[in-house]
Structure formats: structure tokens, C-alpha cells
Amino acid sequence: MTRQALRRENRxxxxxxxxxxxxxRHGYHGTTMEQIAESLLMTKGSLYYYFHNKEEILFAVHxxxxxxxxxxxxxxxKTKSCACDQLEDLIAAHIRIMVxxxxxxxxxxxxxxxxxxxxxxxxxxxxxxxxxxxxxxDEGGRQGCFRKLDPKMAxxxxxxxxNWIAKWYHPDGPAGAKDVAGHFLGIVMGGMLxxxxxxxxxxQRYRYTVERAAPTSGAAEPARRQA
Amino acid sequence: MTRQALRRENRxxxxxxxxxxxxxRHGYHGTTMEQIAESLLMTKGSLYYYFHNKEEILFAVHxxxxxxxxxxxxxxxKTKSCACDQLEDLIAAHIRIMVxxxxxxxxxxxxxxxxxxxxxxxxxxxxxxxxxxxxxxDEGGRQGCFRKLDPKMAxxxxxxxxNWIAKWYHPDGPAGAKDVAGHFLGIVMGGMLxxxxxxxxxxQRYRYTVERAAPTSGAAEPARRQA
DNA sequence: TAGAAATTTGAACCAATGTTCAAATTTCGA
DNA sequence: TCGAAATTTGAACATTGGTTCAAATTTCTA
Numbered sequence: 001m002t003r004q005a006l007r008r009e010n011r012x013x014x015x016x017x018x019x020x021x022x023x024x025r026h027g028y029h030g031t032t033m034e035q036i037a038e039s040l041l042m043t044k045g046s047l048y049y050y051f052h053n054k055e056e057i058l059f060a061v062h063x064x065x066x067x068x069x070x071x072x073x074x075x076x077x078k079t080k081s082c083a084c085d086q087l088e089d090l091i092a093a094h095i096r097i098m099v100x101x102x103x104x105x106x107x108x109x110x111x112x113x114x115x116x117x118x119x120x121x122x123x124x125x126x127x128x129x130x131x132x133x134x135x136x137x138d139e140g141g142r143q144g145c146f147r148k149l150d151p152k153m154a155x156x157x158x159x160x161x162x163n164w165i166a167k168w169y170h171p172d173g174p175a176g177a178k179d180v181a182g183h184f185l186g187i188v189m190g191g192m193l194x195x196x197x198x199x200x201x202x203x204q205r206y207r208y209t210v211e212r213a214a215p216t217s218g219a220a221e222p223a224r225r226q227a
Numbered sequence: 228m229t230r231q232a233l234r235r236e237n238r239x240x241x242x243x244x245x246x247x248x249x250x251x252r253h254g255y256h257g258t259t260m261e262q263i264a265e266s267l268l269m270t271k272g273s274l275y276y277y278f279h280n281k282e283e284i285l286f287a288v289h290x291x292x293x294x295x296x297x298x299x300x301x302x303x304x305k306t307k308s309c310a311c312d313q314l315e316d317l318i319a320a321h322i323r324i325m326v327x328x329x330x331x332x333x334x335x336x337x338x339x340x341x342x343x344x345x346x347x348x349x350x351x352x353x354x355x356x357x358x359x360x361x362x363x364x365d366e367g368g369r370q371g372c373f374r375k376l377d378p379k380m381a382x383x384x385x386x387x388x389x390n391w392i393a394k395w396y397h398p399d400g401p402a403g404a405k406d407v408a409g410h411f412l413g414i415v416m417g418g419m420l421x422x423x424x425x426x427x428x429x430x431q432r433y434r435y436t437v438e439r440a441a442p443t444s445g446a447a448e449p450a451r452r453q454a
Numbered sequence: 455t456a457g458a459a460a461t462t463t464g465a466a467c468c469a470a471t472g473t474t475c476a477a478a479t480t481t482c483g484a
Numbered sequence: 485t486c487g488a489a490a491t492t493t494g495a496a497c498a499t500t501g502g503t504t505c506a507a508a509t510t511t512c513t514a
């Protein structure tokens with residue numbers, strides 16, 4: 001890699017990092033090209049030397065974040081552990097991505113502003129991740145590590161809890177990223193209910209637990225185009 | 228209530244409903260006054276007869292949604308059930324709010340665009356809800372209904388899973404609101420881990436479960452100003 | 455039904471901002 | 485060090501969209 005190409009790559013990375021931070025704070029439409037540029041001591045005109053337009057930055061930011069989580073996915077898949085360990089590994093990686101650095105939080109960003117062509121590429125990548133996640137939940141249930149859950153619903157709950165981190169976590173907080181990540185993983189994986197036999201006796205009347213859930217029949221799937 | 232006042236109230240409600248739907252799709256800054264107006268067969272000028280400006284609509288939308296969930300909270304608190312039943316009740320209500328109608332999804336909207344004065348009012352209401360939620364989690368843990376969790380982290384995980392519904396649920400989906408709500412409540416309340424003694428034996432090595440969590444020392448709290 | 459009050463309109467204004475581009479500046483290889 | 489390539493600038497442009505407001509229209513009351 002030539003020296004200039006390296007410079008260019010660093011520059012692009014810096015732009016994306018600045019953009020993610022700004023998008024997270026003000027939303028895509030609420031962020032101006034000037035805001036993205038100024039934290040890098042640039043002028044907005046310079047950004048157009050690297051990207052054709054603002055939407056391309058939004059795309060790059062999403063694409064990069066998805067590549068990162070998909071890389072974690074394929075790493076996890078190479079592992080020969082059982083599904084539940086793989087899932088734990090993957091979730092820990094996802095949390096880490098949300099908590100350390102800025103790049104990852106793009107996973108929680110809106111992408112409604114993308115053009116149809118770019119949108120479909122992003123949605124395809126996202127779906128690849130989500131389906132893998134559901135498969136792990138499903139397998140884990142079959143292997144007995146987890147309760148048998150509706151994979152789609154459980155997956156959405158999981159993703160919600162994790163992606164929501166982008167809304168409340170701030171790297172300047174007193175607790176380090178590792179602390180928060182470890183703590184949060186415990187919560188998300190452990191769930192809220194006690195696991196002893198005593199509880200089972202007291203709470204069979206629990207109305208909503210679905211032991212072998214009928215698949216959710218693709219509810220609301222077409223709506224996932226935006227945001 | 229006079230006839231005109233009623234008309235006015237309905238009009239305002241319709242505006243807010245249209246606004247929430249648009250904000251959810253395009254974000255606050257990505258939504259134009261014209262978009263809010265057009266689904267009501269109005270022109271954007273008319274909106275200024277009811278609201279001074281766009282930001283006031285954003286405020287009203289948040290304020291209304293928070294009032295609604297806080298009303299559910301005080302209803303639940305009047306109940307004489309144990310903490311875990313109260314929590315279940317509250318969560319079910321929150322899910323219902325997210326799933327039926329548009330108004331509720333404001334709970335998942337960004338509020339970074341609010342002026343400092345309005346922002347602080349919204350944040351105060353939100354905190355009131357979140358603290359009550361944490362208290363219930365804490366009490367439930369002490370009473371033995373739940374595992375003993377770090378209330379802050381567990382609360383954030385819970386809110387994330389629920390508020391994220393706004394990103395994927397669409398009322399036109401094949402599964403009714405009740406189906407999704409019931410299913411989702413089961414997932415969120417039940418958590419992911421099996422509860423049998425067999426599991427306990429196999430998984431004591433589970434690395435991240437924190438039985439009596441040290442309080443998270445206010446990690447990242449100041450960051451919660453935006454989004 | 456007539457006049458007053460409430461509501462809506464639509465055009466005009468203007469600040470903000472994404473984008474372009476020719477010129478200036480910097481970096482780099484020879 | 486020189487010249488070419490890479491990069492940055494800053495001003496100008498065009499459009500969008502929030503806001504205002506006087507006039508038109510509708511709704512209500514006496």
C-alpha cells in the first residue's frame with residue numbers, strides 16, 4: 001500500500017468516525033456537512049473529494065459497521081463450540097462494538113435516507129446477520145441450552161437491548177467500556193427470571209411464556225425498510 | 228367542554244399522530260411541516276394556528292407519550308400486587324403503547340432537537356419512569372421473584388428491547404398487535420436462560436452473570452441528554 | 455340569517471445547507 | 485529542487501423548508 005493510499009484511508013476513516021458521532025447525536029438530516037468537517041479541522045468542501053455526497057457517507061458508515069459485525073459472526077461460526085456458546089460470543093462482540101469507539105453505533109442508526117439501491121444492499125447485510133442470530137437462538141433452544149423461544153421475537157428483543165446502548169452509553173462515563181459490556185452481557189444473556197425449581201412452582205400461572213412458540217408468521221416484516 | 232374546544236383537541240391529536248408517524252419514519256429533521264400537514268389534508272401554514280413552531284410539536288409528542296406511560300405507572304402502583312406482578316403489568320402496558328396506535332412510539336424518538344428548557348422537562352419525566360422501573364426490578368429481586376440484577380443495567384436492557392419495537396413493528400403486518408405484544412412480553416419477561424436445575428449444573432461456569440451486582444456507579448449517566 | 459369568531463389558505467420571505475468548481479496550496483517522486 | 489499529482493479551500497449557486505401574515509373561508513352564536 002503506497003503512502004498516499006494509506007493517508008487517504010486514514011482520512012476516510014476519520015470522516016466516517018466523525019460522521020457516526022454526529023449522526024448519532026443529531027440524526028442524519030440534523031447533521032450538516034460542516035459539522036462533520038469541523039471536528040476534523042476541515043471545510044465541508046473537502047469532504048466532496050472523498051465522497052460524492054452526504055448519502056454516500058451514510059452508506060459507508062452503515063456498510064462498515066455491518067462488515068464489522070459480520071466479521072465477528074464468521075469468526076464465531078468457525079468456533080467449534082455449541083450454539084449457545086457461539087451466541088454468547090457473538091452477543092459479547094456486538095456489545096463490544098457498540099461500546100468501544102464510535103464506528104459500531106451505526107448499527108443503531110436510521111437508514112431511511114438511503115437511496116433504494118443502497119438501502120437494499122444494507123438491508124441484505126443486516127438480514128444476513130439477523131438470520132444467523134435467529135438460527136443460533138433456534139439451535140441453542142434445540143440443544144437445550146436455552147428455553148425454546150420464538151427465534152424472531154427473541155432476536156428482535158436481543159437486538160433492541162443491545163442497539164439501544166447507542167442511546168445511553170457515553171465513552172466519557174465513569175465506568176469503563178469493559179465494565180458496562182460485561183455487566184450488560186450478564187443481563188441480556190441471563191434474562192430476568194429466576195431459574196430455581198421454587199420459582200417454577202409459584203409461577204406456572206405466568207401467562208405469557210410460550211414454551212414452544214408457533215412461528216410469528218412473518219409479522220410486520222415488510223415494515224423493516226426504514227429507520 | 229364546548230364544541231369548539233373539542234374540535235380543537237381532536238385536531239391537535241390528529242396533528243400529533245401524523246407527526247409521530249413522520250418523525251418515526253424520517254427523523255425529526257428529516258420531516259417537513261408539509262409532510263405532517265399533507266396526511267391530514269391541510270397545508271403547512273395551518274399547523275401554525277395550533278403550534279408556534281415545529282419544535283413545539285416535537286415536545287408535545289414526547290410529553291404526551293410520557294404522560295401516557297406515567298399514567299400506566301400510577302395505575303400499576305395502586306395495585307396491591309407484588310413487585311414482580313407490578314413490573315409485568317407495567318411492561319405489558321409499555322409494549323401495548325408501542326404496538327397499538329402511533330402515539331406511544333414517541334418514547335423511542337430522538338429529543339436532541341428540543342430547546343434546553345423543554346428538554347429538561349422531558350428528561351425529568353423520562354427519569355421518573357425509569358427510576359420507578361428500576362425500583363420495581365430491585366424490589367422484585369429482593370422479594371425473590373427475579374434474579375438479583377443490577378437495576379440500572381436491567382432497566383436499560385428492558386427499555387431497549389421494548390422501545391426498539393418502534394423500529395420493526397408495523398401495524399399493517401399480518402400478526403395483530405395483541406399477538407406480537409403477548410409474544411414479546413413472554414420473551415422479555417422470561418429471558419433467555421433455562422430455569423431447570425440441570426442447566427444450573429452445566430452452566431455454573433457462566434462468566435457474566437452477576438448475582439448481587441455492585442451498583443454500576445452511575446456509568447454514562449450524563450450522556451443521556453440526547454437522542 | 456347576519457355578524458363575529460375561529461380556522462384555513464397560499465403566497466412571500468429568508469436563513470440554512472448540500473453541492474460545485476476553479477484556484478490555491480501541499481505532498482511527493484524523480 | 486522542480487514539476488506533477490493530490491488535496492484543500494472558499495466563494496458562489498440553487499434548493500429546500502420553517503415561518504409569517506393578510507386575506508379568504510368556514511363555523512358558531514345571537
